[in-house]
Amino acid sequence: MKMLVEMRGIEKRFPGVHALKDVRFDLREGEVHALMGENGAGKSTLMKILSGNYRRDGGEILFDGEPVDPDSPRAATDLGIGIIHQELSLMNDLTAAQNVFIGREPRKSFGRLDEPALNAKTAGIFRSMNLKLDPKAQVDTLTIAKQQMVEIAKALSYKSRVLIMDEPTAALNDAEIAELFVIIRKLRSEGVGIIYISHKMDEIKRIADRVTVMRDGEYVDTVDAATTPLSRIISMMVGREVSEKPLDVPDTANNEIALEVRNLSRGREIRDVSFTVRKGEIVGFAGLMGAGRTEVARAVFGADPRDDGEILVHGKSVSIHSPSDAVRAGIGYLSEDRKRFGLATGMDVRANIALASLDRFTSKAGVLDERGMRETAQKYIGQLGIRTPSDRQEVRLLSGGNQQKVVVAKWLLRDCDILFFDEPTRGIDVGAKSEIYKLLEELAAQGRAIVVISSELPEVMRLSHRIAVMCEGRLTGILPGGAETTQEQIMELATQREAAMAPVGEVA
Amino acid sequence: MTQTMDAAQTGGKKRLIGGGAQQRLLAFASLIVLLIGFSIASPNFMQTSNMIAILQATSVNGVLAVAATLVIITGGIDLSVGTMMTFTAVMTGVVLTYLGMPLPVGVVTAIATGAFCGLCSGTFVAKMKIPPFIATLGMMLILKGLSLVISGTRPIYFNDTPGFDLISRGSLIGEIIPAVPIPNGVLILFIVAIVASYILSNTVLGRYTFALGSNEEAVRLSGVNTDRWKMAVYALAGGIVGIGGLLIASRLNSAQPALGLGYELEAIAAVVIGGTSLSGGRGTILGTLIGALIMAVLTNGLRVLTVAQEWQTVVTGVIIILAVYADMLRRKKV
Numbered sequence: 001m002k003m004l005v006e007m008r009g010i011e012k013r014f015p016g017v018h019a020l021k022d023v024r025f026d027l028r029e030g031e032v033h034a035l036m037g038e039n040g041a042g043k044s045t046l047m048k049i050l051s052g053n054y055r056r057d058g059g060e061i062l063f064d065g066e067p068v069d070p071d072s073p074r075a076a077t078d079l080g081i082g083i084i085h086q087e088l089s090l091m092n093d094l095t096a097a098q099n100v101f102i103g104r105e106p107r108k109s110f111g112r113l114d115e116p117a118l119n120a121k122t123a124g125i126f127r128s129m130n131l132k133l134d135p136k137a138q139v140d141t142l143t144i145a146k147q148q149m150v151e152i153a154k155a156l157s158y159k160s161r162v163l164i165m166d167e168p169t170a171a172l173n174d175a176e177i178a179e180l181f182v183i184i185r186k187l188r189s190e191g192v193g194i195i196y197i198s199h200k201m202d203e204i205k206r207i208a209d210r211v212t213v214m215r216d217g218e219y220v221d222t223v224d225a226a227t228t229p230l231s232r233i234i235s236m237m238v239g240r241e242v243s244e245k246p247l248d249v250p251d252t253a254n255n256e257i258a259l260e261v262r263n264l265s266r267g268r269e270i271r272d273v274s275f276t277v278r279k280g281e282i283v284g285f286a287g288l289m290g291a292g293r294t295e296v297a298r299a300v301f302g303a304d305p306r307d308d309g310e311i312l313v314h315g316k317s318v319s320i321h322s323p324s325d326a327v328r329a330g331i332g333y334l335s336e337d338r339k340r341f342g343l344a345t346g347m348d349v350r351a352n353i354a355l356a357s358l359d360r361f362t363s364k365a366g367v368l369d370e371r372g373m374r375e376t377a378q379k380y381i382g383q384l385g386i387r388t389p390s391d392r393q394e395v396r397l398l399s400g401g402n403q404q405k406v407v408v409a410k411w412l413l414r415d416c417d418i419l420f421f422d423e424p425t426r427g428i429d430v431g432a433k434s435e436i437y438k439l440l441e442e443l444a445a446q447g448r449a450i451v452v453i454s455s456e457l458p459e460v461m462r463l464s465h466r467i468a469v470m471c472e473g474r475l476t477g478i479l480p481g482g483a484e485t486t487q488e489q490i491m492e493l494a495t496q497r498e499a500a501m502a503p504v505g506e507v508a
Numbered sequence: 509m510t511q512t513m514d515a516a517q518t519g520g521k522k523r524l525i526g527g528g529a530q531q532r533l534l535a536f537a538s539l540i541v542l543l544i545g546f547s548i549a550s551p552n553f554m555q556t557s558n559m560i561a562i563l564q565a566t567s568v569n570g571v572l573a574v575a576a577t578l579v580i581i582t583g584g585i586d587l588s589v590g591t592m593m594t595f596t597a598v599m600t601g602v603v604l605t606y607l608g609m610p611l612p613v614g615v616v617t618a619i620a621t622g623a624f625c626g627l628c629s630g631t632f633v634a635k636m637k638i639p640p641f642i643a644t645l646g647m648m649l650i651l652k653g654l655s656l657v658i659s660g661t662r663p664i665y666f667n668d669t670p671g672f673d674l675i676s677r678g679s680l681i682g683e684i685i686p687a688v689p690i691p692n693g694v695l696i697l698f699i700v701a702i703v704a705s706y707i708l709s710n711t712v713l714g715r716y717t718f719a720l721g722s723n724e725e726a727v728r729l730s731g732v733n734t735d736r737w738k739m740a741v742y743a744l745a746g747g748i749v750g751i752g753g754l755l756i757a758s759r760l761n762s763a764q765p766a767l768g769l770g771y772e773l774e775a776i777a778a779v780v781i782g783g784t785s786l787s788g789g790r791g792t793i794l795g796t797l798i799g800a801l802i803m804a805v806l807t808n809g810l811r812v813l814t815v816a817q818e819w820q821t822v823v824t825g826v827i828i829i830l831a832v833y834a835d836m837l838r839r840k841k842v
């Protein structure tokens with residue numbers, strides 16, 4: 001088959017990050033080529049270079065064998081490279097047809113629009129996709145799946161020969177995914193080359209012809225999708241280091257129980273969940289999206305109400321009805337969305353660290369003790385290794401990893417010794433991840449009780465002394481951490497639907 | 509094919525009527541209720557002369573509100589329409605009274621001055637990335653100051669330009685049909701509204717006006733020169749404000765340099781009552797017209813009922829909050 005795209009020796013640097021190192025990638029006509037790797041592996045960056053959103057710092061791109069330089073989104077679409085972004089970029093107030101032809105509306109004289117032609121052309125594209133959709137439907141009335149189809153139609157209207165799809169199924173249900181795959185297969189049979197970015201392993205087997213794996217901004221390998229076992233692809237993604245270095249699980253069986261949750265329930269989201277966390281222990285919560293892990297954390301923290309359940313801190317029952325109750329009991333919750341719930345990003349490091357403990361720095365007259373706050377902030381900056389020019393630096397200017405450390409400092413200052421980390425490394429680049437891991441281990445070693453919620457299995461396995469697995473609001477089992485537990489065992493529990501359910505093992 | 513064509517045309521019309529239709533229905537219903545209420549309360553209210561007074565009072569605010577609607581649909585805001593109106597009136601005075609040019613030159617001056625001022629605001633917003641609120645706040649003050657400087661803080665009268673006062677106060681319709689002496693100012697408002705409405709629903713400029721307010725980044729990634737189009741919208745809005753300047757100058761037969769502040773808020777109020785979303789992406793000229801009429805009817809009706817003017821302002825404020833709250837409720841339901 002003919003080669004459509006060849007990328008060789010691609011280099012890209014951002015301030016402080018070497019995002020792509022000598023990366024190569026190629027795409028043939030009429031194939032679905034999956035691009036895989038963990039978050040931060042560089043997949044999206046590579047594709048943004050191909051689609052003209054980023055300029056490369058080095059390397060070459062061949063299209064149809066000719067060297068090309070897509071220096072703007074427009075240049076890329078003119079070449080025939082279309083991209084469907086992870087976050088849909090449609091104009092919700094316009095109709096489907098108006099979205100498809102935005103920027104290229106059929107016109108009459110004096111800049112008047114030719115609306116009938118616009119709708120007819122769009123209807124034609126929809127027909128070629130076997131898509132039943134009214135071109136005049138306003139986009140915000142469509143389902144996410146249909147909106148995705150509109151994006152694909154838009155990309156096709158440019159006569160795209162290359163279609164980049166960045167996690168197209170992230171927001172789709174099973175039936176909608178099947179619909180999408182029908183269209184992808186149709187496009188493939190017509191000779192369109194499709195680059196498919198996804199984290200979902202089963203999809204790769206269903207739709208991809210070849211798989212290229214990236215890790216830490218580097219090219220790992222390209223393999224045949226049909227004949228390569230998933231486990232091999234996973235190990236290529238995760239890399240050897242993680243599997244080689246077995247986790248050193250400390251013996252915490254005799255430590256005092258810091259947090260005990262009994263029979264926590266709320267509607268269908270949390271169903272009779274009980275667990276304990278000992279001092280010095282890291283308990284990882286694994287499960288698929290929507291399994292109820294975040295809901296449990298928020299319920300324990302008092303951010304959401306609960307129907308039933310008892311919470312004991314250091315053996316004493318506490319009444320938690322609001323986050324302030326939880327904080328008083330020594331429980332801290334670090335949200336997965338740091339920017340929305342964790343930080344005042346426009347304020348400096350000093351203010352953010354002190355934010356939850358301001359009463360400590362307030363004189364009787366209500367005046368803030370800036371000197372005390374500065375000293376405290378500097379203490380934590382040193383202790384946690386927060387990389388910032390000074391404690392006056394605005395938090396938004398820090399990297400994701402350092403922002404995360406600022407949140408940690410805030411809770412430590414508040415004397416929280418039970419800490420819930422919800423997706424602690426989301427949006428943090430690979431290098432900084434290991435620093436966050438180290439920090440969590442240190443916090444545990446100092447006797448704090450840590451709960452980590454993570455959707456990335458390697459992360460859960462890398463960190464957890466014990467692994468609690470949830471499915472559909474139920475705790476389906478608790479596995480020991482370390483080498484004896486495999487990803488398969490976790491996945492089995494994570495997909496254990498109601499019928500097969502029987503409480504596994506002792507839940508303590 | 510015929511079917512597609514028909515369907516498509518209905519679609520085009522839908523655009524004109526749809527999008528916030530409920531809000532506008534609500535606004536229209538409120539207008540009717542106000543009209544009925546006031547006419548029951550006072551027999552003087554429904555008289556033709558009073559109705560025409562209401563329409564006349566709507567004309568300037570209506571034209572400014574149409575201009576503000578365009579900018580607001582892009583997701584921006586224009587605080588400068590009031591003082592810009594005054595500035596265009598003053599420039600018209602300079603051309604007609606100081607320089608003694610003929611009337612058509614004055615008309616062109618007003619519109620061109622407005623379009624240029626709008627282009628400046630648009631440049632600040634699009635090219636210099638200054639938030640619209642700040643850019644047009646600055647413009648508002650600049651134009652207020654310039655009006656006073658150029659006129660020497662004195663009104664410029666148009667006594668030397670015969671027929672200037674007829675722009676607003678004459679009645680072409682009245683000459684043809686004496687029973688309905690609708691003033692030219694009102695006629696001009698309706699023409700402006702129809703043209704603006706046509707531009708919004710049937711031209712590329714209109715399409716990008718909505719698209720910018722809906723998702724600017726997506727428009728940019730589609731290869732559209734968003735800066736240029738945004739500047740064009742502000743310039744068009746400025747040109748329309750220039751027409752407003754002509755109307756007010758003609759009505760007062762003078763350019764009053766101290767006038768203008770506060771008009772921008774009345775215009776924005778009319779836009780909001782008419783169901784245009786301040787976050788951009790949706791809105792209609794028809795809604796804005798209804799909004800402007802509601803405000804004029806309120807002011808007039810309360811005056812006919814001899815309610816103190818201070819209270820009229822309070823009522824207008826309450827109406828704005830209720831209108832936006834109704835919109836919020838509606839959107840929550842969706």
